Amino acid sequence: MSAASTAEAPAYVANTKVGRFTDFVDERVGGSGILREFGRKVFPDHWSFMFGEVALYSFVILLMSGTFLTFFFDPSMAETHYAGSYTPLKNVEMSVAYSSSLDISFDVRGGLFMRQVHHWAALLFVASVAVHMLRVFFTGAFRKPREMNWVVGGVLLILAMAAGFTGYSLPDDLLSGNGLRIIDGVIKSIPVIGTYISFFLFGGEFPGTVIISRLYTLHILLVPALILLMIVVHLFMVVVHKHTQYPGPGRNDRNVVGYPLGPVYAAKAGGFFFIVFGVIALMAGFFTINPIWNYGPYDPSPVSAGTQPDWYIGWVDGALRLMPGVISGFHFEYIIFGHVLTLNVLLPALVPAGLVFTVLFTYPWIERWITKDNREHHVLDRPRNAPTRTAIGMAGFTFYCVMWAAASSDLIATHFHVALNDVTYWLRALFFIGPVIAFVVTKRVALALQRKDREIALHGRETGRIVRLPHGEFIEVHAPLDEYKRYKLVGFESLAPLPAQPNEHGVVTRKENRRAKLSRWFFEDRVAPATPAELEAGHGHHEAVEAGEGQKTLSH
Amino acid sequence: MKALSQKRRHPLAAIALLLMGLLLTGGLYAVATTVNEAKASTAEFTATDTQEGEKLFEANCATCHGMGASGTQDGPSLVGVGAAAVDFQVGTGRMPMQMNGPQAYKKPAQFNDTQTHQLAAYVASLGPGPAIPAEELLDEKGNAAEGGELFRVNCAMCHNAAAAGGALTRGKFAPALADVSGKHIYEAMVTGPQNMPVFNDSNISPEGKRDIITFLKQIEANGSPGGADLGALGPVSEGLFVWIAGLGVIIAFTIWLTSRTS
Numbered sequence: 043m044s045a046a047s048t049a050e051a052p053a054y055v056a057n058t059k060v061g062r063f064t065d066f067v068d069e070r071v072g073g074s075g076i077l078r079e080f081g082r083k084v085f086p087d088h089w090s091f092m093f094g095e096v097a098l099y100s101f102v103i104l105l106m107s108g109t110f111l112t113f114f115f116d117p118s119m120a121e122t123h124y125a126g127s128y129t130p131l132k133n134v135e136m137s138v139a140y141s142s143s144l145d146i147s148f149d150v151r152g153g154l155f156m157r158q159v160h161h162w163a164a165l166l167f168v169a170s171v172a173v174h175m176l177r178v179f180f181t182g183a184f185r186k187p188r189e190m191n192w193v194v195g196g197v198l199l200i201l202a203m204a205a206g207f208t209g210y211s212l213p214d215d216l217l218s219g220n221g222l223r224i225i226d227g228v229i230k231s232i233p234v235i236g237t238y239i240s241f242f243l244f245g246g247e248f249p250g251t252v253i254i255s256r257l258y259t260l261h262i263l264l265v266p267a268l269i270l271l272m273i274v275v276h277l278f279m280v281v282v283h284k285h286t287q288y289p290g291p292g293r294n295d296r297n298v299v300g301y302p303l304g305p306v307y308a309a310k311a312g313g314f315f316f317i318v319f320g321v322i323a324l325m326a327g328f329f330t331i332n333p334i335w336n337y338g339p340y341d342p343s344p345v346s347a348g349t350q351p352d353w354y355i356g357w358v359d360g361a362l363r364l365m366p367g368v369i370s371g372f373h374f375e376y377i378i379f380g381h382v383l384t385l386n387v388l389l390p391a392l393v394p395a396g397l398v399f400t401v402l403f404t405y406p407w408i409e410r411w412i413t414k415d416n417r418e419h420h421v422l423d424r425p426r427n428a429p430t431r432t433a434i435g436m437a438g439f440t441f442y443c444v445m446w447a448a449a450s451s452d453l454i455a456t457h458f459h460v461a462l463n464d465v466t467y468w469l470r471a472l473f474f475i476g477p478v479i480a481f482v483v484t485k486r487v488a489l490a491l492q493r494k495d496r497e498i499a500l501h502g503r504e505t506g507r508i509v510r511l512p513h514g515e516f517i518e519v520h521a522p523l524d525e526y527k528r529y530k531l532v533g534f535e536s537l538a539p540l541p542a543q544p545n546e547h548g549v550v551t552r553k554e555n556r557r558a559k560l561s562r563w564f565f566e567d568r569v570a571p572a573t574p575a576e577l578e579a580g581h582g583h584h585e586a587v588e589a590g591e592g593q594k595t596l597s598h
Numbered sequence: 599m600k601a602l603s604q605k606r607r608h609p610l611a612a613i614a615l616l617l618m619g620l621l622l623t624g625g626l627y628a629v630a631t632t633v634n635e636a637k638a639s640t641a642e643f644t645a646t647d648t649q650e651g652e653k654l655f656e657a658n659c660a661t662c663h664g665m666g667a668s669g670t671q672d673g674p675s676l677v678g679v680g681a682a683a684v685d686f687q688v689g690t691g692r693m694p695m696q697m698n699g700p701q702a703y704k705k706p707a708q709f710n711d712t713q714t715h716q717l718a719a720y721v722a723s724l725g726p727g728p729a730i731p732a733e734e735l736l737d738e739k740g741n742a743a744e745g746g747e748l749f750r751v752n753c754a755m756c757h758n759a760a761a762a763g764g765a766l767t768r769g770k771f772a773p774a775l776a777d778v779s780g781k782h783i784y785e786a787m788v789t790g791p792q793n794m795p796v797f798n799d800s801n802i803s804p805e806g807k808r809d810i811i812t813f814l815k816q817i818e819a820n821g822s823p824g825g826a827d828l829g830a831l832g833p834v835s836e837g838l839f840v841w842i843a844g845l846g847v848i849i850a851f852t853i854w855l856t857s858r859t860s
Contacts (some may be wrong), residue, residue: 089852130742148822154824165840166848173845216750216759217832310855317851325844330824331836336760336817343748347757347764347772353837450834452765461700461769472860505824 046154073517080401081304086287095172095311097202099318100167101269104205107160108262116142116151117212117258119251126387128335136214136339137180139254143213143334158326164209165331166322168202175199177406179435183286185415189406191279194272196403200268201341203354208261213332218339220349223248224359239272249342286422291529318550350449361390361446364470392446402412412560414540426495427534428563429488433481441481445473485567498523499531499572532571539565607785643719644680651720654713657696667724679789680727681718686785688714690778692792700769728788733809738781738815745813748806752797761814762830766793776818780811 056062068074085091109407116140124131126141127148146153166234175195178184184192211218226248230236245252284298293299301307325331337346351359365386401408409431410416425432447454448469455462502520510516523531542550542558605611655667662673669675676683687693691705709717716790718730756772758764763774770793775783787807790796803812821827828835 073677087856087858089849089856091829092852092856096852124710130746130813132743134743134747150663158824162840162844164835166844169840171847230778314851314855317855318848321844321847321851325840326825328829329839330822331822332833333760333822333827335823338746338750338754340760341750344754346750346754346759348762348832348834350833352833353840356833356837453763453831453834455769456763456771457679459769461767462765463768512606589714 043441059556076303081302081308083281083284083303084298084300085303085307086300087297088288089305090177091285091312093170093177095314096170096318097174099315100170100322101273102315103116103163103319104160104167107156107163107264108266110156111146111153112141114146114153114261115139115212115258117255119214119249121252131335131338132471134339137254139212139214140334140339143215144567147357149334155326158210159322160333161331162325162329163322164206165353166318168199168206170355171195171202175402176435177400180425180432181288182288182419182428182431183307183422184406185419186410187283187285187418188279189410191276191283192406194276195402196399198269198272198276201272205261205265205269206354208257208265211257211354212254212330213334214259214340215334216337216340216344216346217332217334217349219249219342220345221276221351221355222253222340223342224362225264227387228362229390231384231391233381233383233388249340259421284420286420288308289421289424289530289533291533292524293421295418311482332552348452353446356449357445358391358395358441360451360469361394362387363451364445364448364466364473365390366470375542394441398438398442405434405478408433412540412557412564413537414557416538424534426491427536429485429492429567432488433485437481439476441473441477444476448473463498488571489567495531496569496572500576509549532577534571536568536570537565538568617665641735643722643762645716647716647719650686650713651716651723654709654717655720658708661718662695667721676721676724678725678727679721681722681730682719682728682785682836683789684718685714685730685789686782686789686791688717698743704773713775713849728785730790731784731804731807734782735804736811737781737808740805740812742807742809742813742816743794745809745811746817748802749810749813752802753810756794758832760830760832763818775814777813778816782813783807783811 054065056065070148116138120138122138122141123133124136124141125133126145128144131144141155145165146157148154178192207221211222212420226240226244229240229243232239239561240248243256244250245256285300287298287300288292290299310474338344350356365374367386374384374389376383376385423431425435441547447464450470451465452462454460454465504520505519505521507519508516509519540558541561542554544550545554619805646779654663655663657666659676661678664670664673667676687702688709689707692702692709694708707714715801721727724727749757749761753761756764756766757775758772761775761782766772772794784807786794786809787797787802788799797807822830828839
């Protein structure tokens with residue numbers, strides 16, 4: 043208000059001291075205009091929309107706790123003898139990095155708590171990014187105009203994993219060193235250039251004396267800066283696109299139904315930051331994470347049983363564990379012109395991850411090409427109303443989870459008293475058939491739910507009340523839905539297969555034929571929403587019963 | 599000397615030479631191996647112990663290990679395994695075995711301390727083998743840091759760096775070491791039960807074993823400085839925890855925040 047008043051009414055003087063001060067600032071930065079614009083921004087309310095916020099808040103907490111840790115951490119690989127207060131490691135030879143991590147844990151006031159805050163926040167950060175992406179995928183929020191923001195989100199996921207991995211290795215303990223050795227092995231398995239990359243990265247033969255300080259620079263400088271940049275781009279696009287909303291009465295692709303940001307939503311979001319912080323703080327206070335003192339300093343000779351990476355790298359580790367060395371006499375290792383080509387490291391390390399990320403990044407365009415849908419979508423799909431997409435998502439999710447489970451194959455074996463070999467064999471089988479089973483089951487479940495929705499829309503909800511009619515017939519009383527609830531069940535778009543169409547020259551190209559085939563595969567199994575005519579017919583049926591019984595709510 | 603050199607072409611000279619060589623290597627080997635063995639000090643066992651032990655053995659163990667512990671198809675010979683092996687296997691309840699399988703499970707011991715002692719006396723009387731370790735090796739007053747290094751180099755690849763245990767092939771496993779007595783840890787090292795290799799005294803000295811026990815007992819006594827240890831299973835239990843408890847609580851809050859008081 044005061045911003046607008048500056049030009050016409052320079053004589054405006056606020057009544058209070060605070061008011062005058064605010065006016066002074068506002069006249070110079072124009073904050074009220076910005077506040078007015080953002081304060082009126084409407085956000086729809088749904089719990090599943092809040093995972094992006096969780097990720098953002100976790101990141102803020104990571105920045106704060108990480109800054110604290112940098113005050114005490116020394117990323118040097120110089121050798122030292124531990125002289126801190128943890129007796130089981132007294133006088134043990136170790137790197138300065140490990141020693142300073144132990145000092146943070148045992149000799150810096152609040153250091154262990156901050157380390158645990160940082161690590162739990164990191165796990166929660168990547169987890170909330172992943173859940174946020176799943177929500178976006180399964181509700182179709184990646185469709186036009188948000189395809190590019192989906193890609194930015196994918197980049198953020200990779201950056202989050204990179205931030206996690208570089209940080210995980212910093213304490214230079216045995217566990218993370220084992221992980222680093224696996225990465226070194228994977229890099230070295232890349233044909234021709236692998237050995238060179240490894241030597242450049244580690245500054246010589248593994249483990250060298252530079253890797254920790256290099257990872258440190260990446261971890262506290264480059265990766266967070268890139269994450270911050272991507273978050274800015276991501277949020278900017280959210281503001282430009284406006285938020286998506288779940289289908290409901292009065293909601294369409296041209297509006298957003300919800301609450302304005304200010305003041306209620308802003309207060310909720312601000313409060314939610316403290317909730318997330320509180321949850322992380324409680325976890326850090328009561329549950330230990332990455333007890334580096336248990337693992338001991340890194341030394342290339344010992345390898346501990348039960349060596350796993352943090353959860354978000356687990357699926358790649360799992361793929362490595364699943365890969366057989368030899369299949370009935372067929373070897374995966376070749377020597378070509380004196381160079382070793384180790385496919386049983388190269389394939390599992392790169393192929394599944396490559397596959398997952400390629401599909402992830404290109405999926406919006408794949409679906410767009412199949413549907414030829416060039417409209418903007420701001421109303422989300424309920425997952426059941428896009429059965430094939432949901433099924434594809436679940437197949438991918440299962441593929442990921444099989445590899446994820448494989449990373450803990452040894453713990454599955456010891457804790458469920460089964461043989462490690464059997465766990466591996468089953469997971470190998472599931473690696474191939476799991477996604478297929480998930481696809482078929484999910485699609486059938488989605489279609490069944492759609493049929494149930496249709497049934498409820500047409501005939502109402504079963505009340506469980508059985509009524510005996512005068513002539514002896516038993517009927518169950520169905521309660522009709524109110525308009526709002528019915529809208530949710532019928533107000534969705536059900537795409538049908540789009541046959542091949544000729545191009546401008548009147549030719550149906552081979553590519554178009556392929557698209558048509560995919561479109562049929564995508565949409566041939568469909569349960570159309572109940573049409574107004576069908577609803578009318580359904581009601582007519584109700585009325586007949588109602589007229590017969592003289593009871594207004596009866597229907598079946 | 600001349601007489602000897604004259605007989606060097608004697609038809610039996612080659613055989614005599616072979617015999618001498620064999621005796622020498624065999625003798626040296628016998629000396630070398632017994633040097634590495636913790637010797638059974640039968641002194642602490644009385645004749646009654648041995649006799650009672652034999653009775654217990656015949657009633658409970660001979661079905662598989664054979665009369666005189668000479669072994670059958672179902673169980674190995676126990677001649678020369680020593681008192682330490684008996685004390686470990688019977689004392690931790692692994693023997694008598696509950697069922698056949700890749701590995702015997704630890705269970706409540708079937709025999710009391712006296713009976714275990716008698717069984718050990720009997721088996722020790724059959725042939726020299728590793729003895730039950732002396733008390734001074736189990737006082738947990740060694741160097742924990744040195745023990746930690748020995749543990750990480752020799753034991754962590756199966757038992758996990760935090761001694762939380764780990765999987766081996768085909769249903770076998772290395773158990774977690776919390777709550778295992780120092781005596782049983784020592785005996786396991788010298789006898790190599792189940793799938794464990796033997797760490798004899800030239801591999802890890804008795805002092806080294808004492809250090810390892812000190813280390814294990816110290817990390818057990820230290821507990822978990824950072825709060826509940828979630829099974830000390832590393833990133834897997836941490837990941838499970840953040841997904842189930844961490845995200846679970848957060849989801850509960852998101853539902854609360856977005857619910858309306860309609």
